[in-house]
Amino acid sequence: MKKFLKILLIVVFVALLGFSGKYLIDSNSKSPIVFTTEKAFKTSIEEKTVATGKVIPEDEVEIKPQVSGIIEKIYVEEGAPIKTGDLIAKVKVVPNEQSLNSARGRVKNADISLANAQQDFDRNKALFDKGVISTQDFQNVQLRFDQAKQEVNNARNDLQIIRQGSTGGAKAITNIRASVSGTVLEIPVEEGDQVIQSNNFNDGTTVATIADLGRMIFEGKVDEAEVNKLKIDMPLKVSLGAIRDKEFDAKLKFIAPKGSEEQGAVQFKIEGEVFLDDSYFIRAGYSANASIVLDTxxxxxxxxxxxxxxxxxxxxxxxxxxxxxxxxxxxxxxxxLSDGINVEIVSGVTEEDDIKVWSKTEPVKKEEENKD
Incomplete structure (x- = not known):
C-alpha cells in the first residue's frame, strides 16, 4: 500500500511538472504585441512625379561687339529695363597690327594701280580726241580707270574701319546697342576690359545679356521610367524655392528625344511654359519643382x-x-496606382476585411530601480 501511494505521488508530481512547463512555454511563446487592424476604403488616387529644375527666360539674348577693342563706357545696369536700340556701351577700337599693316599695303597698291590707270587714261584720251582710236577702245580704258579709283576708295574705307571701327566718325569709338527689348540680366564686363568681336571663328565677348522676364519657362529633368507617360500640353504645377505657399500653373511644351546619364540613371530634359502671376516678380534662375499628374x-x-x-x-x-x-x-x-500613401487594391481584399498593421514594434521594457 505504501509502495502504491509512493508511485501515485510520483505520477502526480510529474503531471504537475508537465502542466507547469507547458504553461510557461505557452506564456513565453505568446507575442507581447497586440496587433491592430484597419479596413480598406474608397478614395481617389493620383500617380504623380516631380521634376526638379529651375525657371529661366524663354528667350535670352547675348549682346556681342562687332569690333575688337576696350570698353570705354557702360551706360546700363543689371536689372534695368531696356528697349531695342538703347545704347549699352561704347568700345574704343584697338586695331590689330597685322590687319592694320595689311590694310595700309592694300591702300598703297591701290594708289599705284590708280596712278598707272591715270596715265593710261590720259594717253588714250589724247588719241581719242585726234580720232586715232575707236570709241569702244577709249571706253574700255575709262572703265579700268574708274575701277582703279573705286579700289582706292574701298581700301581707304577698310583702313578706316580697322583703325576706328567705322567709316562715319573721326574718333575710334563704336557704339553697342540693344537688339531686343527686355531686362538686363547680366553685364559680365567692366569699363577698361578688352573685348573680341564676333566672327566665324570666335563667339566673341558677351557685353550684356538681355531677356524678357515676362515670359518664363520651367526647365527640369525626369527619369526614364516616367518619360513615356508624359505628353505634350500636360498640365504642370510649378513651385519655387524662393516663393512659399504658391504654385504656378504651367503646360508641358518639350520632351527631349535623347537622355543623359547622371549618377547611373538616365534623365530626360523637359520644358514647360509657366503662366506667371503679376503680383509676383520671378527672377531668372529660381530653383523649382514641377509636379506632373501621370494618371488618376x-x-x-x-x-x-x-x-x-x-x-x-x-x-x-x-x-x-x-x-x-x-x-x-x-x-x-x-x-x-499608388500616390506614396495609399495604394489601389485590384483584387484580394474587400471592405469588410480587417487588415493587420504589421509594422508595430514590441514595447520597450524599462526596469525601475528603487532608491532608499
Missing amino acids: KNDVLAIKEALLQFDRETEKPYVEIQTGDQEFERRDVEIG
Whole structure:
C-alpha cells in the first residue's frame, strides 16, 4: 500500500511538472504585441512625379561687339529695363597690327594701280580726241580707270574701319546697342576690359545679356521610367524655392528625344511654359519643382501602402487578414496606382476585411530601480 501511494505521488508530481512547463512555454511563446487592424476604403488616387529644375527666360539674348577693342563706357545696369536700340556701351577700337599693316599695303597698291590707270587714261584720251582710236577702245580704258579709283576708295574705307571701327566718325569709338527689348540680366564686363568681336571663328565677348522676364519657362529633368507617360500640353504645377505657399500653373511644351546619364540613371530634359502671376516678380534662375499628374483613378478600393508586405522570394505583395483573436492569415493581393500613401487594391481584399498593421514594434521594457 505504501509502495502504491509512493508511485501515485510520483505520477502526480510529474503531471504537475508537465502542466507547469507547458504553461510557461505557452506564456513565453505568446507575442507581447497586440496587433491592430484597419479596413480598406474608397478614395481617389493620383500617380504623380516631380521634376526638379529651375525657371529661366524663354528667350535670352547675348549682346556681342562687332569690333575688337576696350570698353570705354557702360551706360546700363543689371536689372534695368531696356528697349531695342538703347545704347549699352561704347568700345574704343584697338586695331590689330597685322590687319592694320595689311590694310595700309592694300591702300598703297591701290594708289599705284590708280596712278598707272591715270596715265593710261590720259594717253588714250589724247588719241581719242585726234580720232586715232575707236570709241569702244577709249571706253574700255575709262572703265579700268574708274575701277582703279573705286579700289582706292574701298581700301581707304577698310583702313578706316580697322583703325576706328567705322567709316562715319573721326574718333575710334563704336557704339553697342540693344537688339531686343527686355531686362538686363547680366553685364559680365567692366569699363577698361578688352573685348573680341564676333566672327566665324570666335563667339566673341558677351557685353550684356538681355531677356524678357515676362515670359518664363520651367526647365527640369525626369527619369526614364516616367518619360513615356508624359505628353505634350500636360498640365504642370510649378513651385519655387524662393516663393512659399504658391504654385504656378504651367503646360508641358518639350520632351527631349535623347537622355543623359547622371549618377547611373538616365534623365530626360523637359520644358514647360509657366503662366506667371503679376503680383509676383520671378527672377531668372529660381530653383523649382514641377509636379506632373501621370494618371488618376476615382472611387477605387485602396489601403494604406504601409499595410503591404512583400514576399522575399517572389517579391509579390500580400496582406494579413484577421481570422480570430490575434490570429491572421496571409492573402495575396493585386495592386494598382499608388500616390506614396495609399495604394489601389485590384483584387484580394474587400471592405469588410480587417487588415493587420504589421509594422508595430514590441514595447520597450524599462526596469525601475528603487532608491532608499
